[in-house]
Amino acid sequence: MATWITDADLLAMLTGCGGESVTVYSGDFGSSTYGSDAFGGALPGFTAVLDREFVEVQGIEGENPVLTCRTSDVPGLNHGDSLTVNSTGYTVRGIQHDGNGLTVIVLEES
Numbered sequence: 001m002a003t004w005i006t007d008a009d010l011l012a013m014l015t016g017c018g019g020e021s022v023t024v025y026s027g028d029f030g031s032s033t034y035g036s037d038a039f040g041g042a043l044p045g046f047t048a049v050l051d052r053e054f055v056e057v058q059g060i061e062g063e064n065p066v067l068t069c070r071t072s073d074v075p076g077l078n079h080g081d082s083l084t085v086n087s088t089g090y091t092v093r094g095i096q097h098d099g100n101g102l103t104v105i106v107l108e109e110s
Helices: 007-016
Strands: 020-026 033-036 042-044 046-057 060-070 082-085 088-097 102-109
Antiparallel strands (some): 020 082, 082 088, 088 102
């Protein structure tokens, strides 16, 4: 019998591998939303795993902050959007959907 792993299970596993579970809000500090949907309605804050991704550009190594979350939690997210995580402001630089219900959001500290 097949055992199904849900996206919530995957987020829990990522947290167990060193990621930090956080709640994400819009760039307006203290806001309980992160953006608006296609009808102008506010989208609620969402839970994600904050981690650091290794990057190398022209021989220079570093880390980028990334969020991993459920794709269904971020339907209106766009490049350039502002997010607040743990009182730190970030700009969305990349949105990588895995096709299986999870999304990695590449961030740049504002």
